[in-house]
Amino acid sequence: MSIAHWEPFTGAMRAIAYPFTMRLTCIWLLVGAALAGCGEPTAPPKPPTPVTQNSNTARAPQAPLPPKASAPANPTGVASTAPIPLSTPNADAAAQRVSSADSDAKIVEIAGFVMPKPVTWQWQSPSMQFRALQYSVPGTGESAGAAEVVFSVFAAGDGGPVDMNVKRWTSQFRNDDDSQATPKLEDRTVAGIPVKWIELSGRYQGMGQAAPRPNMMQLGAILQAPDRTVFIRLVGPSATVEAARADFEAMVNGLRQ
Numbered sequence: 001m002s003i004a005h006w007e008p009f010t011g012a013m014r015a016i017a018y019p020f021t022m023r024l025t026c027i028w029l030l031v032g033a034a035l036a037g038c039g040e041p042t043a044p045p046k047p048p049t050p051v052t053q054n055s056n057t058a059r060a061p062q063a064p065l066p067p068k069a070s071a072p073a074n075p076t077g078v079a080s081t082a083p084i085p086l087s088t089p090n091a092d093a094a095a096q097r098v099s100s101a102d103s104d105a106k107i108v109e110i111a112g113f114v115m116p117k118p119v120t121w122q123w124q125s126p127s128m129q130f131r132a133l134q135y136s137v138p139g140t141g142e143s144a145g146a147a148e149v150v151f152s153v154f155a156a157g158d159g160g161p162v163d164m165n166v167k168r169w170t171s172q173f174r175n176d177d178d179s180q181a182t183p184k185l186e187d188r189t190v191a192g193i194p195v196k197w198i199e200l201s202g203r204y205q206g207m208g209q210a211a212p213r214p215n216m217m218q219l220g221a222i223l224q225a226p227d228r229t230v231f232i233r234l235v236g237p238s239a240t241v242e243a244a245r246a247d248f249e250a251m252v253n254g255l256r257q
Helices: 003-037 162-170 238-243 245-253
Strands: 107-110 113-116 122-124 133-137 147-155 184-190 193-204 213-225 228-237
Touching: 107 147, 113 245, 162 193, 162 213, 162 228, 213 238, 213 245, 228 238, 238 245
Parallel strands: none
Antiparallel strands: 107 113, 122 133, 133 147, 147 228, 184 193, 193 213, 213 228
């Protein structure tokens, strides 16, 4: 057969084969897409989880404050307005010792000082925060009530000027006619320590008292050491304080460091 005779035949074959080829191509494309869909899809990376602060754990839990201890009863009703005591600046153990209920009943130890005292003065737990040490002085006779000896300690200069404290103590006493009481003052030196001595009597109204109490008396001594000041007061009914005068003076005059 000549080439001229083959051309119509081949043209017919191309016409038949073209649609078949196109179908086959489409089938392969569909199969390829299906196979590609069977693979493990690649997930996009997750964004970082935001960190939120829990306000309940931002601070360490705070322990509840302990309940305030109630002050022991004050049998004399005499309230002191002596300055708030501070720790003695001396670091040695002797300066930090303070007499307690178990201490020697014949001496007082406070702020580095040692003083004699009668055994009849009974140690008491300080009834106010600003008291470093206190004793109860028994009354004289059936009609006289007990008195108190109160000690307060300040680092030098923190208790205020001596004259200011004298004026404050004086303001608590008035005469029977309601005029201001006049203090008896004396400057002494004991064991090389300047001591301001003060006596007051009359109607006494201390801190926290609703009304003044008549027939009251105070003996006071302010020990002015170079690095600390010790305020000592004997306050109570006049008869009791007067009866304890000799013991109070012996205590102050017998101080040593």
